[in-house]
Amino acid sequence: MDDLVNSFMNGPDEKGRFGIFGGRFVSETLMPLILSLEEEYEKAKTDDSFWEEMDWLWKHYVGRPSPLYYAERLTDRLGGAKIYLKRDELNHTGAHKINNVLGQIILARRMGKTRIIAETGAGQHGVATATVCAKFGLKCVVYMGAHDVERQQPNVFRMRLLGAEVIPVTSGRGTLKDAMNDALRDWVTNVRDTFYCIGTVAGPHPYPAMVRDFQSIIGKEAREQMMEQEGRLPDTLVAAIGGGSNAMGLFYPFLDDKGVRIIGVEAGGKGVNDKMEHCASLTGGRPGVLHGNRTYLLQDDDGQILEGFSISAGLDYPGIGPEHAWLHDIGRAEYVAITDKEALEAFQLCCATEGIIPALEPSHALAHVMKIAPDLPEDHLICMNMCGRGDKDIFTVAKHLGFDMG
């Protein structure tokens, strides 16, 4: 009983709050929809047949469990803690995003919805959504900032091949937050047949909890695999954070293991400065309300939302999931920022020492591992989430390294 009261895993409360964060800040048109989603999700959560379907698809369609891989050369190179990589980049579609998409699409099918909408930044969530929609024969519409459409052409083409309609968003400044605005506008317009598949642990309740639950497969597996390989839990978890879904998925099953240090890595862009050339909502933002939840946001003195800046389109969001905001405030997790430059160095090191081309998002996590590992003892176990592969990023990296790809 005492443990239950002191648990960090009880959130959110019935109002969708993690402490003061989270909630349901949506227009009245959407309120009945998110209430019905919550009801259906609560039913599915305790329905064995729902999880049996998920497990089957995770195994045979996604390729789970993803390996927990001891990065030996990287460990030797850094000369300190023992580094394990949770290889979610090996999933079908190349990132952790599909873990969550499968859950939401199965739920959408149970609710009789025939049209799926999604927002995407780098395009990974869009590709995952388009993929699962193709598999189930559902109509798929993906909103993507016009600026991101430009810089992520391969993913735009992938989504179109998969049969999705990609709508470039020009409202606002044409980035991920504007894509989310337009997806919400679509949802209020097409309330009857449409399911909004959100890609991260943000948005109105129940999305932050639901997406976390679907992504928690990462942490559950990592926990078992670490026990198998090392006979004990890891000492430190490290994961990159944009909205925070891969991090929440890794962290959640360990929240009550007080001996496990938890570190989230935000995108520091050109550096966390007063010019806001970064996306580090926790490090450089303050609490506010956007996209249905209260959380830390990049905003000006007047409460107007600012655009983030990062080399990684997947981290380029001015907010962060509300559960992270709560974990930050109560001190259960630490949050740090890594610059574009540091992430690029980590990207190259990972390629050269492990033969793994990481996405720019987990390159941020790796850059922080590079900072802390050398000073930790050899028996210190670090588990880092390698949440995506870097194929989509080679053009961006080439540009920054001055390599002409023609």
Added chain:
Amino acid sequence: MTRIESKFAQLRAEGKKAFVSYIMAGDPDIETSLAVMKGLPGAGVDVIELGLPFTDPMADGPTIQLAGQRALEAGMTLQKTLQMVRDFRTGDNETPIVLMGYYNPIYSRGVDTFLAEAKEAGIDGLIIVDLPPEEDEELCLPAQKAGLNFIRLATPTTDDKRLPKVMQNTSGFVYYVSITGITGAAEARAADVAPEVARLKKATDLPIIVGFGVRTPESARDIAAVADGTVVGTAIVARIAEKKPVPEILAFVRSLSDGAHSA
């Protein structure tokens, strides 16, 4: 009694429908915006809805979004919006003003500070799109306590089961959103709206004002006829975007108010 409540009492006594118009504060600049605002009562506007600009207006269509962007680019802020209301009040202490927008600029200012400032500036009510009844303790209850009306949106998705919850802490009037969608999208149809207003009337004694998708004097007349009044926003804001001279904008508003008042 707030100015809103007095105005509706007066309209009821006269057997008249209400005409409500929306403009974005500071669009395209404070001077023009204030000039339009000052002319609205003379153009037959019973209640002014003043938009508070926000970077991420999730319930609005492109016309209102762009208006907000223009205002922000011209330097509009919450403080300047309140100052605009004070300037308006020097010449008009009667016309009710409802501030309409999103929660974050208010939350950022601090709810109690904002409410004191808004009341002092001469604002009478608030429509905050992203605060459903589930979040009433955020702003709705403190606002009512501070003497401001909190006007709720009811929508086609608000079913009978939910309706009492939506009406519970609403005051001033009820804003019925005629369509599922964003501002300025599909056209509202009186035949669809009439049964919905009747449904709402069973749950509240407050006036029901219908908006979203009302663009012409004819439409204002038809929609007002089946409700207690109507709101026009996007069609007016579109004329401001076209840089029409203020008298021309006000003449258009007059045609709309004549439409609504003829119902």
